[in-house]
Amino acid sequence: MISLQPESRSIRPAAARWVCTVLLALCAGLAGCRDRSPPTPRPGAAPPAAGFPRTVALPDGSEVELADRPRRVVVANTALVDASLELLATDRIVALCDQARTWSSLAAHPEIWAGRPTFRHFDAETILAYSPDLVLCSPFSQLETVHVLRGLGIQVVKLADPTTIDELGPRLTLLGRLFDTEERAAELRQDLDARIAALRTRAASREHRPSLVAYSRLGEEGWTMGSGTLIHAAIELAGFENAVAAVGREGARRLPLEDLLALDPEWLLVPAAFGEEDGLSQSSVQRDPRLARLRARRNDRIVAIHPWLFSTTSHEIVTAAEQLAVRLD
Template identity: 35%
Template structure:
């Protein structure tokens, strides 16, 4: 009897434990990663105390001149704030996944790396590392032990967070004027998009990607969700109860019935694109966005950006949607 009790209790507890672990991880994934704070220690701009989560602090003694940029989002913002001669290295993918696709300003000639590892970071002898929370998990402890200041930035979940990150980078890079200008321009463009958004109000948009093995969409609590609200539109994925990046089935698309779908373009010409996949799926033929071919293709770097380039994405979507609304008005 006693043995039988344990035979059932142990696996049940194990099962409950596993499910609780999954639920906890899921719940915590929705929590906001803290953005570090930069506080001047004295009257001048430097030294600067960088305050991070768990009461960890580092001091940036002087204006950084050898900055290591660890990911494409950081490259996007930093390349607007400082000149290339203050950067020691940037990631290989920045050439295809950041604004350096269109802009050079001397950044393309900088040393490049494929992945962030401690030894490689230290070999560049940087005096400041700008990275994502994800990079820090890999290389952070070793680099931090070496005494090099590291500012680790979470992926922004809203435009307000993005603006906070821009201002923070302005402070740590001693480029507050450039950061202020960038922030002001971002604010101005967002206001302009919002002001012109009356006719878009209530229209549903789904941001969707699928390279043939299942679809994904950003739901509530993502930068894309905030961008859609800025446009005056409704995020169909959020309406479906999706949070963060979640799987999106064709049934989700049918039920959500988006008026517009935003998809990533691909770099080549011949590949299977998300747009083709949607247009070729007979089951989606009656979904408004598909039936009317209201599918907005964004450059892949804009589709997944976590930087101020999101406003460029928003403007492209707004231009597409507004043109369709105008066409419909003319037709009537």
């Protein structure tokens, strides 16, 4: 039976409307009232270091204006951690992204950052707690966070991961200019260029470039890297041919077992487990009966490198290339 009377007394809708209007007005008022202009230098602050303010051109064509030598740097892009640690004294880095402990050279040398702060989320409240004067992140790091930090006058530099070996040296130079450590950057770049040149010479001297597939498998699905990736560049630099790129595949992509069998590379490059010789990718390739006839497995040509080197997009990819090249000697 239908009752025209509601079961319970109502809340007066006008009150709800009122609350809502007041909240909105308060919200707009609070947002509009405070002066949001970037902070001006405080009286008593030290004068800028020599060479500052400076303008630094970025690879995407934009420019960043640094008022002073960065003294409190936050690195929110794992790919920039290796270079930042080499170019800066650790006391000028105030925090690193948490992933750096796993996916940068810190995975192999945790003592460098032992007991120092890392953050899991790139949110404005967290980053602001470190009072940074320079924040390095990737182009697609939380857009809202970048917006808020820039609104507060903090320099945020977005740098895309390099995809070729030739981008690595200029990246070091750029970071050196941002950090005001140009000399150290020049030394590092000189050393890096020499290592790259040596690898290129060795690769050019080889008559045969054996085929190789970079393969990772953490569950049922296998993954590989085609052209346009830094690991592809490292494979070529080491004197191998990336079998996946050779059939026209680009970027990170799935590699079903039947495709791996069809490619049948002479060598396989897999990530090792953390702190162990035998990683999941390696053991799945070595033990999976469906891959028993794979050339690389029959000839015991499976190269396992540390997972952070397998995935790195820093200049340390050259170390991965060197570890690969050694296997051809």
